[in-house]
Amino acid sequence: MTSDDKSSLPKCRCGHDRTHHLVSAEPEYTFGGYLLLLLGVTVKPIKLKYRCRQCDTIFETTTDPKLIGGQI
Numbered sequence: 001m002t003s004d005d006k007s008s009l010p011k012c013r014c015g016h017d018r019t020h021h022l023v024s025a026e027p028e029y030t031f032g033g034y035l036l037l038l039l040g041v042t043v044k045p046i047k048l049k050y051r052c053r054q055c056d057t058i059f060e061t062t063t064d065p066k067l068i069g070g071q072i
């Protein structure tokens, strides 16, 4: 049993996990991060929220820098 087993990823009620094409990652920034974004500066999010576009549910959030870094 390994922790990176794909079947252990959280899923929404339609059964989509974060690798599904109907699931989008929504970045969340600190307040200062939002201000920098308004200035056009690229900021690293502090958190990613995975939302299924079919059922409109956020079913997973992550603060894993490896996953966050992959979004930029």
Ligand SMILES: [Zn+2]
Pocket (backbone or CB within 6 Å): 012, 013, 014, 015, 016, 052, 053, 054, 055, 056, 057
């Ligand atoms: Zn869903």
